[in-house]
Amino acid sequence: MPQTSENHSQDNEIAARRAALATLARARRDELESMIERLSPLPAASELRPAEVGLVMLRGRTGGDGAPFNLGEATVSRAAIRLEGGATGFGYRLGRDVAAARRGAVIDALWQDPARREAVEAALAPVRARLVAEAGTVRAETAATKVDFFTLVRGED
Amino acid sequence: MYVAAKGGEKAIRNAHKLLAKRRRGNENLPSVTLEQIAAQLTLAVDRVMAEGSLYDTHLAALAIKQARGDLIEAIFLIRAFRTTLPRFxxxxxxxxxxxxxxxxxxxxxxxxxxGQLLGPTFDYTHRLLDTSLAVPDEAGEVDDQAGAAAMRADEADPAEKMPRVTDLIGAEGLIEASPADDGEEPFDITRAPVSFPVDRATRLQTLARGDEGYLLALGYSTQRGYARSHPFVGEIRFGDVEVILDVPELGFPVSIGEVQLTECQMVNQFKGSAEQPPQFTRGYGLVFGQCERKAMSMALVERALRWAELGEEPGAPAQDEEFVLSHCDNVQATGFVEHLKLPHYVDFQAELDLVRRMRREASGRTPADEMKEAAE
Structure with a gap:
């Protein structure tokens, strides 16, 4: 079914926000602090819900691709805020750093302001670069351990 | 029968203080930090996360420190902690x-x-103690390491996806497919009591948090002939997997970070029928962290438990679902075994009386005889 252009731009916006939220979930506390500093001054933020730690049940799939099963839980921090005269923002991240989740929520709210989006994206860039570099290191180190086993021909009897 | 015991408060308080002192050890040495445990005792941390059934490296490191390195005690602490948190x-x-x-x-x-990627493995090491590790900051020499810096390959292709081996043989129809996702919610052993027999999802959840040593022994027993299944390691993979959570207030799924997992695809001997040509069967293992021995053992046991579905002969310990699953949880097991050392004075008093009476009856003497004897 063909999408209307309005739907399409909405989908793009959601995809971009999801990408920003994924980066915020992986940003270290010091990175979030320097992002907040870079984006200051900020409007006051009020809690929509107190920031808290809880659990998420992680699911696997039987055989890797089959019916789901409950593998075990992980700790997750979440925060929900509203900026004065602005948007609501949400922060969800693995682990128990609720302060980091709250900072993520503030940055998510800032991202939704079209006038600030470019600045937020620029502030996210160093975190994205770090994540790409770290994954690259893992891939390169792992690739160095690639082996080619060969089977010896058995002797004739 | 359980009877409350009173008293001993002071002794208990002092025992806990002594425990704290022994935990700290020699005070001339620095206290080990959680960051050091999380970074250098990673496989202990992984085991505590896997069997504690809670992914959180810092909590696992804290539990290991508090438990003085007793991993089952650490797993117990983690299980207790998780009950204090709400589930999102x-x-x-x-x-x-x-x-x-x-x-x-x-x-x-x-x-x-x-390709085959060895990664950080003990496989092919010489299993010789490396005395250079006894000296801080000295590089290992036993296994030809040139310092701690890992080698990097230049040609790593970032876009390269790695298909699971089972997908490769599956494409030819030579191996059974995974059970289809029919959209049903999987059973959760942490939310509802288990009654046997159980489905495959329940078995996998129970095994994933099961004791590594116990599953290793059962997996080993299948190799030695107790429910032999001719296993091959189709694939073992370990690495980082993205966690995606549906967030109702947002209305779309959010990526909230990565967890490390070890997956084992065990490929086992054939099954065929009049309608279906022979094909390989499968056992599956999935565990938090780098826990390869556990993932392999889990896959062997998971396969053995499928005997009824695959029309195999029962009779081996690893095939007994009720036995295997009811005893694989080391927190339950240690709780019941270790409670034996708590006061059982009243219980034992009753048994003492009983054994005295039985001995009397066996010897044909009456309590009156004994009284008389004692008086003389």
Whole structure:
């Protein structure tokens, strides 16, 4: 079914926000602090819900691709805020750093302001670069351990 | 029968103080930090997360420190902690096919797309004690390491996806397919009591948090002939997998970070029928962290438990679902075994009386005889 252009731009916006939220979930506390500093001054933020730690049940799939099963839980921090005269923002991240989740929520709210989006994206860039570099290191180190086993021909009897 | 015991408060308080002192050890040495445990005793941390059934490296490190390195005690602490937290929801099923692979080997195909990647493994090490590790900051020499810096390959292709080996043989129909996702919610052993027999999802959840040593022994027993299944390691992979959570207030799923997982695809001997040509069968293992021995053992046991579905002869210990699953949880097991050392004075008093009476009856004497004897 063909999408209307309005739907399409909405989908793009959601995809971009999801990408920003994924980066915020992986940003270290010091990175979030320097992002907040870079984006200051900020409007006051009020809690929509107190920031808290809880659990998420992680699911696997039987055989890797089959019916789901409950593998075990992980700790997750979440925060929900509203900026004065602005948007609501949400922060969800693995682990128990609720302060980091709250900072993520503030940055998510800032991202939704079209006038600030470019600045937020620029502030996210160093975190994205770090994540790409770290994954690259893992891939390169792992690739160095690639082996080619060969089977010896058995002797004739 | 349990009877409350009173008293001993002061002794208990002092015992706990002594425990804290022994935990700290020699005070001339620095206290070990959680960061050091999380970074240098990673496999202990992984085991505590896997069997504690809670993914949180810092909590696992704290539990290991508090438990003085007793991993089952640490797992107990983690299990107790998780009961204090609310549950926000369930993740989307983790996609191990989209893993940032840190290790991936197959014992069945030497030339598989993406290659064999040894990663950080004890395999092929010489198993000789490396005395250079006794000296801080000295590089290991036993296994030809040139310092701690890992080698890097230049040709790593960031876009390269690594298909699971089972997908490769599956494409030819030579191996059974995974059970289809019919959209049903999987049973959760942490939310509802288990009654046997159970489905495969329940078995997998129970085994994933089961004791590594116990599953290792049962897996080993299947290799030695108790429910032999001719296993091959189709694939083991370890690496980082993205966690995606549906967030109701947002209305779309959010990626909230990565967890490390070890997955084992065990490929086992054939099953065929009049309607279906013979094909390989499968056992599956999935565990938090780098826990390869556990993932392999889990896959062996998971396969053995499928005997009824695959029309095999029962009779081996590893096939007994009720036995295997009821005893694999080391927190339950240690709780019941270790409670034996708590006061049982009243219980034992009753047994003492009983054994005295039985002995009297056996010897044909009456209590009056005994009284008389004692008086004389």
């Amino acid at each position: 929801g369930n993740s989307r099923p983790l996609d191990t096919g989209d893993m940032l692979v840190r290790r991936r080997v197959s014992a069945t195909f030497k030339d598989l797309p993406g």
